[in-house]
Amino acid sequence: MARTPFGDGDPIIREDEYRLLRDLVSARIGINLASTSRQSVARRLRERLSVLNLASFTEYFQYLRFHPLARHEWEEAVELLTTNETYFFREDFQLRAFSDEILPMLHERNKARKRLFIWSAGCATGEEVYSIAILVDQSKLFSGWDVRIFGSDISRRCVATARRGVYGPASFRATPPDLRRQYFVERADGSHILDSIKPLCHFGQMNLLDEDKARILGRVDVVFCRNVLIYFDAHVRRRVIDIFHDRLYPGGVLLLGHSESLLNVSTAFELLHLKEDLVYKKPTLAQSSAMANRS
Structure with missing residues (x-):
């Protein structure tokens, strides 16, 4: 030895x-x-x-x-x-953009089929997934819709914590007190996510390089992958972004962390300029055809 x-x-x-x-x-x-x-x-x-x-x-x-x-x-x-540091309403400026601009856009686009599917890739212990669910609920745009928010992480223990939906004080460092009172029930073992929110959220263990599991997940309208790509090399980042592109509906939106971008990673997305943020959008079929005709 x-x-x-x-x-x-x-x-x-x-x-x-x-x-x-x-x-x-x-x-x-x-x-x-x-x-x-x-x-x-x-x-x-x-x-x-x-x-x-x-x-x-x-x-x-x-x-x-x-x-x-x-x-x-x-x-x-x-x-x-792996590093699993997270908390509710992290990078709140981006979540405001999601709530104020992306959700109304998706409501208009999907109102015929009344379905909203969102994927939080690398969700750690689940705070991001529940934050998204709370914002969807607060929007009041999706009553009676089929709303599903999927959280995946490579850590089995993180997924177990997320499914339990019980959190300590550190998870609420950026949570407005009124939202905590409205959406959590305080018990001896911690703050429990409200029963009306929990059924919207689904969790599973997944390696982001596992294309087969991603296909089982199905197509989604939004992918959140924030502060995850920074742990990958350039080759792996491209593979993961290709999987996201494949799983997003045309017109779907990809949200990355504030220090992450697709520069030198992928040209398959277009920039979507919002009031407080820049996010990435998968071109619609019509846009893709127009781009192909120009090339």
Whole structure:
């Protein structure tokens, strides 16, 4: 077993081992581990080596690739390697644009079929999904419609938390007090999302690189993928954006985080200029045909 120079017996991660793990993690779950994160990754994963009685990170790499129980171990590794920080009504300027401009646009476009489907990709513990549901409810535009808001995350534990719909004080750092009183019930174990909102929200574990699961999800009118692409390299970002494009209805909208853009990633979307934000729109069939005729 490789030892640290301080003699405490913990396995170190060599540069060649880290490159192997980094490439495997990128290929499997899309996360781009920085070259400067080697020691941080080692600290996070050392416990798993101990649990599995492995002597080195090379053995751990082989376990993730070939062991019959590798699928379970990937779930453990995901929990240790991913960041799940979120809260209700995060980036509220964008949510205002969604509420004030995007929802009325979708109401007008979909009023014949009376259906609104939204996907929160990388939803973490679910606060974004419930925030969206609250805004849809507040709009009063979709009464009697088939409204479904899907939340997906690669972390099974995050999905379990989201389905439970019970949150502590940290989740409400940006929530107006009146909304918290209106849409949550305070109980001893935390703040419970209102029963009338919860049925609108559906959660499932999903790797964003899994095209088959994305197809099962179906077509959607809006994709929220905020502060997720920053963890991917350029190749993975393109793959994920292609999946979003495929799953959006023509005219559907993609909302990214404030520090994210499709520059050098995709030309398949057009910019939609809103009062407080810039978002991306999948061209309609007529627009796509016009663009093809011009090219």
